[in-house]
Amino acid sequence: MTLEEFRKEIEKLKSSRKYLYNGSYILPALWIAEKNFSAITPEIMRTIADVLGVRLIEVEEAAEFYAMFHTKPKGKYIIRVCTNLSCMLRGGEEILEKFCDLLGISPGETTEDGLFTIEAFECMGLCDGAPAVTVNEERFLNVTPEEVPKILKKFGWKGK
Amino acid sequence: METFKIIIDGKECEAYPGETVLEVAERHGIVIPVFCHHKELRPEGACRVCLVEVEGAPRLATACTLKAMPDMVIRTDTERVKRARKGVIELILNNHTLECPICDKSGECELQMTGFRHGPKKSRYKEPRREKDIVIKGPLIEIDNDRCILCRRCVRMCGENMGNRVLGILRRGYQAYISPFNGDFLESGCEHCGSCIDVCPVGSLLDRAFKYKDRPWRMTKTWTTCTLCGTGCRMEVDTYHERIKRVVGRIGVNDGHNRGYLCVRGKWGWDIVYTDKRLKKPLLREGEDLKEVSIDEAIEILKEKVLNRKVNLFIESSLTNEELTRLAAIFGTENVASDALPYQEALTGVAEITGRFDTDKLSVIYDAEIIFVIGDFIEEIKADSTTLFSNNLLI
Amino acid sequence: MEKLLLRNVDKENSHTIEAYLRSGGYSALRKVLKEMTPEDVIEEVKRSGLRGRGGAGFPTGMKWEFAAADLKEPKYMVCNADEGEPCTFKDRIIIEKDPHSMIEGMIIGAYATGCRYGYIYIRGEYPIGRKILERAIAESYDKGFLGENILGTDFSFDLYVHSGAGAYICGEETALINSLEGRRGEPRIKPPFPVNAGYLWNPTVVNNVETLANVPLIIERGGEWYASIGSPDCPGPKLFPVSGKVKRPGVYELPMGTPLSEIIYEHAGGIINDRKLKLVFPGGASSSCLTADEIDVPMDFPSLAKAGTMLGSGAIMVLDETDCVVRAALRLIEFFRHESCGKCTPCREGTDWLVRIMRRIENGQAGEEDLDVILSISETMENSFCGLGMAAHNPVASTVKKFRDEYLEHIRLGRCPFRSS
Incomplete structure (x- = not known):
């Protein structure tokens, strides 16, 4: 998945209107990243923060807190x-x-x-x-x- | 407001609805040690040092989150409370680096003081000290995570009070540490207000301009008003042998209208005092050149140009109202405008309500023979007013 | 005993709505929407005496009543499917084999409390469960049990799945809500409780999977019938996941108050190779242990509290005579150190210190005074912010108290007596 495709995915996710609060999309967005990229890089976090309109650190906090998200490259x-x-x-x-x-x-x-x-x-x-x-x-x-x-x-x- | 009584350590205390036990105790001179709580921040209940005994409750409660209720009976001095407190402080101290001799906070560190008063006298910790070794350096702020006790004051100050959300907590549990996004203050949108440094109870958040520069206890502390703009923020200037070492806002102690909050200029702008570009003697323009003259000479020249002519003032917004009034009196003018042009409309609105407005609209000053400009700002302000000046009037 | 919660799990394709409808599913929801007011539903649940199955055992009817009384809108119904307690896998069985029973329970709860939106917070380690739930919700929408104007009434309810990502602390309800808002899963100060200020600071009902799966049963057969099962002050069927050194590990559905010894020896088949039982953690990893002499205790909230431990999630972990107590306690405290969110000092620092001491004991580099330090740390950890820290020291402190000799043997020998070298 390219970063551009990823951005489209997040935009699609956001338009699902599943939550009444943008912050709630952070975890689902990180899951999309976790499944499609080898690592959740700062570049990916920037994309998420940008599309969802949340602060950069909020995305990084979530990515670092949960044990199943990888910010370092992982295997297939x-x-x-x-x-x-x-x-x-x-x-x-x-x-x-x-x-x-x-x-x-x-x-x-x-x-x-x-x-x-x-x-x-x-x-x-x-x-x-x-x-x-x-x-x-x-x-x-x-x-x-x-x-x-x-x-x-x-x-x-x-x-x- | 209606008040009610609660009893703390046998002392009857008056409490207001909505107050926490910690606030009531503080007002009545009863000291309850705490790290995570700060007067300007919302209760967090994270450090667990402010434990108190509540009559009828099986567990100890944290005074910072416990709302006072009528007829509550609180004890802060029982053996049980002291032991619990000691236990928590011991946990905090276990892996805290003992860098006090080189730590900027030493002498005004809350952990030192609380540890001294309420901590254990001897440590039982036999394990090697846990090192995170994560130091994050920004242009003006540095975070030393090995000294951090994770009270989260900085994170809450940044996110809740300043509304900026630059700092956050990464990882979890014993590995948690404070950082801006990607370790980068600038990308995170930090405005460098320095409030995080001010509320840090230990030496984890550091003022890089002050690092290794001096010791807090030997500096002279002078309360003054910041002169770098017209807002008039109160601040503490710390000097040693009359040389400025740092500026602190003292959030929670400061009784100025800014309540201790400073901006980047107030916090770090003091070094302009020592710049070699600073004008120390009057300079007289002669053609292209600037000639140094004495202050008496300068006043003579001014007198020659100004006396018996109509003078209006155009001043830099950093001047205070007192300075303005004085200048206006000297020059016998009633018309003064400042370079705070973007605020003009807002200020006019305020003036309509308060009936008080010490500077005038820019247009009023054109009606004069001479516009006397104080400050070094003409080139920075809007182009149209500069044009007006050069076309119509003598500067 | 008749299987109630597990009535469907052995049937073919039990996770599909067709199978669920065939066995009388969603009739409780029909009954609720056609014949009962929200007050009636809460009354019926209160009459049943149902207590939360997540660990704390709070009366469900009361929780719903509080939420219903709060007038702030919109309200949220959240199902806590973040089953993170080690050795607990009871909710997984319901999620994977009978998802519609909990969805039905959730819709009924939402009707009773006036919730407009619902989220099932499932732990990240259950990707299969997540897919099954998403499918089940879609089926439920298709049949008109979810969405706008359910079954032609004014009642509307939307339900979504929200996946966690590996954080045990998110099983704590306020941490779960923080996680639902995309934040670090850290607990919030209580009060205010989630029923008044939860997701987005609006009233939020958080119920465990197993609790919700009980609800259709109570509606169908009545609260009084339900209250007659098991212990009188804590009734109903309960799922007991049994694991460790038993012959038949698995989930057993038994009435509340079934003696622990009966569960281990009759239902789970006793200990592997008929060895001697050494100790049991009767309520998940955060409960205090029970020795072989103490296992006649009835498994319900009050009886276990009286025995100095807790029912928690009801997960029974059995160790036999060949297992090292120190090793087991060390493993559990390592888990808690890994899962501590880091918000409060006692939990963040206490778990780390305990791990370090326990490692020294297991490696034979400790002294007897270390045992006193352990007990003193455990006392300090009682003052933690949330239940994780308050309970994390239990497996260590309780084994130090009850198996002091084995600890001392480690210290005396300078090694673990259960390891050959």
Whole structure:
């Protein structure tokens, strides 16, 4: 998505008249940015502030506050491994370690080819399927370390 | 207004409806320590230092957000309150940098004072100090986030009182820090009023012109009126050995009409005092050249030109009404106009209501043999009036 | 017990409006709009004794009454679907499997309180739930249950989905409202409460997903019937998400007041490999723990409060004898440190300090005096701005009190006894 297309999207969003207050469009606008760009850059925030008529810092505050918005470049696929208590008790940390080992990066980092970002994530409400992993919007439940390469291959991982 | 009574530490206090317990206590000389609250700001309840005990309530309440109610019984001096207060101050101090010797705020720092009065005498913190290491530098303002206690006074001052919303809080929890958009004051539209610096209780927001320049406790503080425009804002000028070090508005203490709010000129314009471009001796124009003359000589020349002729004054708007009256008396004129041209209509409107207007419309001053101009502004004002001058009259 | 809240979830395509209508859906709404005044609805909900299922347990009827009494317009109805409490996944089941029941509950609530606009604030981690809700709302518009002049009456109500983006604090209602306004999700000073000054400082009713899913049942079968289920002072069916070291983790619908031991051993099948139970967090991550001797307690708001903990979201987390208490408490306090918004000092600084001390204990670099420091920090954190900070220290403080020996063993050994090396 180019910045110009993005501006059109935000204008479309604003004309939906979903909210009676322009500030309320900030989060939906940031979601559009999060899904279409590798990172929410200052340039994107300027566009949002401009179209919505809000202050620049209001957009940056929102982008920095919420854990699911990335202001640093992220990979095409975000692997979120739950490490909160229920998943931890059932081996969530081993799964995370396995992912990190296979991709050769630490939690929070992105692979060199820009394909994967791994995140040690907080509870995603999938505790009945602990340990749980999500890749973008897809869920993987009751994951075992043996299944990790299979998950990665599904998303184009070139490793063995 | 109808008042009612509340009891604070056994003392009967008179309260107005809508007042907070903190405000009532303050009026009655009972000190409750607080960081996030400021007289000029709306209650925030964020620092949790102003905890008090309310009879009948299971939890301690923050005095800054607690509205006084009739027959409320408050205690600010119980062991429980003291322990809670101490606990919160300890938390604030844990990761606060101990840069007091080189901190500009040292000596007038609220954390120093409150920590001294109400804080723990010994720290139990064994962990390495957490460093954010985020320093944001603007042209005039600097934010040192390691000293910040996140009371949010600056953010609220900027957004709510100045209506500017330059400063904000980025990230969250223990990593939160204060910053303008993208770390850039200018792009964020900062007007550099300096109010954020004034309300910062610690040395986090800094006046870059004052940084490392002097210590607050040894400077002479002089209350005066800003002379850089005609608004007449009260301000405190801090000097050491008669050299100006900084200007502060003292929001919340200042009793002038500006209540401590300054503009960029008032806050940082004082350095014109020391510029070498400043006119220190009279200069006489002789053709293309300017010749330095003594003050007596200058007055003689003026007398020659002005005496017994009709003189009108055209002055820079930074002169005060008192100065104007005096000048008008000397020159025997009743017609004075100033360069505050854009405000002319608004001022006329005000004059209609108040019946008082100390400067006149520009047109009145043309009716004279001489227009005496005070100030260095002729080239800055609207072109049409300048043309009028050069065509019709002698300057 | 008859399945009430989960009556539809096992049916095919239960998330579609056709399936919902087939099982008698939206008949409660029809009844409300045709036969009942808003006052009648509030009266019926008050009679049922329904208490909020989000964690605080505030009587829903009373909340609606306050909102209805406020004359400021427009009013907003907000569904709190920001289910962020670790190990809580009960609302997810309703959102994904039976979204229309909560939408119906919401429309009824909006009618009772006079709300014109509604928002479902769903957490960013539920993208699938979001899509299902958006589809369900569109279906509902199609059938005329939403929009202008619903079912030919004067009542109009518009409903939208608003997605959060990964902030646990937004489950707190005032933080949720700030987030809805596009701000940082920080709690606001109460009072004024959202029912009087919420979204855009207008009256706003904030109800949990599960609470709203109860409403059609109450209307259909009557408040008195509802009040007869479970504990008398806190009635109704309740969803209990059970996770951790149990044989069958999942969501169990049981009457309020079902003993904790029954839920763990009968419904969730007991502990994995029939090991011994060590401790339970009975109400999500922010509740104080219960030991194996204390699990006969009935699961409802007053009984758990009496036992020194809380029902919260009702999420039951079970640890067995092979789990390290310190490790578990550390993980939870790390979570709270990550989720603290940073507004108030006790929560922002207290969570960080607790994490640092707990890490030292787990790594065997602590002394016994650190345990006293933990308890003292926890006392200070009681004075936090909102419920997050007030409860965040619970898992740590309660385990220090109840499992002091295990903490001391870490300190004595200089390492975690549950780790081989």
